[in-house]
Amino acid sequence: MHKRIIGFLALLFFSLQTIAQSAGKLYDHPSWSHQSNIYEVNLRQYSATGKIKDFQKHLTRLRQMGVDVLWFMPITPIGIEGRKMSPSELGSYYAVRNYKAVNEEFGTLADWKAMVKKAQSMGFKVITDWVANHSAQDNHWVRTNPEFYVKDSIGKVVSPFDWTDVYKLNYQNRRLRDSMIDAMRFWVKETGIDGFRCDVAEEVPEDFWRECIAELKKIKNVYMLAEAESPKLHHVGFDATYGWSLMGMMSDVYKGSKTVAQFDSLLQHNIHRFPEDAHRMFFTSNHDENSWNGTEFEKYGDAYKTFAVFTQTMYQSIPLIYNGQEVPNKKRLKFFVKDPIEWKEFKMAPFYKTLLQLRKKNPALSADASYERLKTSHDESVFSFIREKNGRKLLVVLNLSAKPAVFSIQDPRVNGKPYNVFLYTNESVSDKQNISLEPWGYIVYDYK
Incomplete structure (x- = not known):
């Protein structure tokens, strides 16, 4: 009888723990993250050279503005095969040719390590984009490990969506999983970064992310941001997910096609849908939106500041600023060719400084502070x-x-x-x- 009672209590404890995880808190985020913010860096367009060393010259300015986390779009070498190959074509950041090297367009591995060390000494955290769903067509794995890739019924390697410069990776292959985790481990151990923003995270199996994040957290408590709006990804270890639906709703409210009541309804829906301790990345711009759908001025008009205030102050928010918003940059930055930001003035910097420093000082803007x-x-x-x-x-x-x-x-x-x-x-x-x-x-x- 005694053993049966102990067994029942153990089962009850496990069940209650599972319920608590699904409805409430899941795990501990990095201690620095709750009142932080993210600044996205597009190295190619940050300066005329696009070099890591030239970006480093902006660190003092960004720290004074209140930036906490630097998110770099992929710094890995870009594939050549499959590009449109116009004379000025530089290719997509998201076509990874080598998972353990730095794109020569930006500099060297030594340059990257030096920048990370300098940024962290100033109080920044550094995360980099990671592309786990697909690789460039000329990634060395295509030649050395063809089993790493998804193939169609006639044995042809598959490209995801209409992205003809990349091939879809096969997560049914154990060695592929191990190789991907090993590559991510390299950047944490060898260069000291603090986490990853994971591209199209929902396209990669959840059980891979669970295993991968657990392995990375053995090295340090990395911050993991998923490019997806899925509550399930929080349950496999991601700290933060995108607020895509809210971004669209803000634009609709400005255009008059949605009401404030509908705006509030979406907020309440998402609050109840996501775990209590989830972090949500809210934004008015990012590299995708700016290049393909328009600047915040095109999308929000006179309301661009209003919605920026909202993203910085909302419940669960870890807000994003896309490089150039502090200028403000009023052009769509081209994606595949050089199109540098014009750093002439910083008219919006005081506005963002007010919000970022307020977040840093006031616990009422912690992601987990109450909201009503x-x-x-x-x-x-x-x-x-x-x-x-x-x-x-x-x-x-x-x-x-x-x-x-x-x-x-x-x-x-x-x-x-x-x-x-x-x-x-x-x-x-x-x-x-x-x-x-x-x-x-x-x-x-x-x-x-």
């Missing part, structure tokens, strides 16, 4: 919410419409004399008074 939307007298256009943690409170008020809004926030928690972070002054706020906001206006109040 507050009722206003104008909910059809005004979106207001409160974040709280460790006795700190932050109020965010957004006018998500092209018309001025005059309204009250009907919650006594707003009462006080908080600090307006963009006007640099304390203001009296009450649930009995009206607030006025211009079209697409925003306020962030810090209750210190």
